[in-house]
Amino acid sequence: MRIDIVTLFPALVEPALAESVIGRARARGLVDIRVVNLRDYAEGKHRVTDDYPFGGGGGMVLKPEPLFAAVEALRTPAARVILMDPRGRLFTQQMAWELASAKHVLLLAGRYEGVDERVSEMLVDDAVSIGDYVLTGGELPALVVTDTVVRLLPGVLGCPGGAERESFAGGLLEPPQYTRPEEFRGARVPAVLLSGDHAHIERWRRVQALYRTWRARPDLLERADLTEDERRLVDGFKRGEKPE
């Protein structure tokens, strides 16, 4: 898979892609990530990429020409072109799975007060927001999307199948995890996890995942695929019952 990140600040993006899981995936050729300087596609002596907004208002707006030139130069027939935009579709794990099956994703990082609207109207396939807040630029959102997608690619994570068991994959949040020591400052690891009874452990994990999801993200439960018994369990949580 290839991911291009088009930005005015490559130096902000590169270091995050050089380390740990993503850095190793790049080094092993599991993903081809290219950080592209938008200024290279701007014309004129000063390679200007922004201008004042028509109609007044503060700040600057990214001009359309450099973004069109960059996308037209980089785009392959399979490319999905995505603008980072707080007004876009909310980025989810589901979207990450979809993007992970694409051959080529082109991420455009906006800056200043945003991007000339003709980019949204005529150039991109999608606009994606990473949450209901406004950052100074699209670099962090592009990194969030890249990181989330790359760790789903075959061979990237050390533990095969690990991503399928994580939060959101099955519509629930992940159950609690513990490692050594068995006792820390008086708090013991739940006995079931030390029991070696795998069926019991799986049941405990499922109930805990339901409980955590109900407490932190009840909205997820409305869409989750639950059995009748599990729905009854959730009704119990609503009445104040706690898992074992």
Ligand code: SAM
């Ligand atoms: N004036 C814009 C608005 O109110 O929607 C915000 C512009 S923001 C300061 C500059 C750039 O940062 C945006 O063009 C976008 O690329 C990026 N950005 C900021 N917040 C974002 C978010 N939550 N998700 C995705 N991109 C974001």
